[in-house]
Amino acid sequence: MKPTLEDLLAGVPAQEGNGGKPLAPSVSASKAKTAEPVTQIEKTTANAKRVLDEEAKAHADKTAQLKAAREARDGTGQN
Template sequence: MKPTLEDLLAGVPAQDGNGGKLQAPSVSASKSKTTEPVTQLDKTTENAKRVLEEESQARADKTAQLRAAREKRDAGGND
């Protein structure tokens, strides 16, 4: 025997609703894009881009420090 709707609803407690009014969406329409499944290749690509970006940032920071040290050395040089 298949359970009927009344059998399924028998264990559900009564709900206090919103008076029959439509509820406002909790997520805006622009943010409610359907999420596509993320493949292993997508994950690998994202991680590789992140690593390259971190290395690029570290290289830029080091270059800026070396440039500042060189300018300081050259400006105070001529002794």
């Protein structure tokens, strides 16, 4: 025997305050999309900034490692 709709909905609480209509989403689709870059040039700019930031961080990390190695080799880090 197939379950009826009433059997399936038995455990689902009734919605109140909306007159039986579906609830509206809390954030509209248009507002959700405005957080992302809109034009192709803005997307490209965001990607370029991300790449430059990653390269700058990698350069700073490498510089710090080399400085620490140089100080350890020369013994100038503990005066």
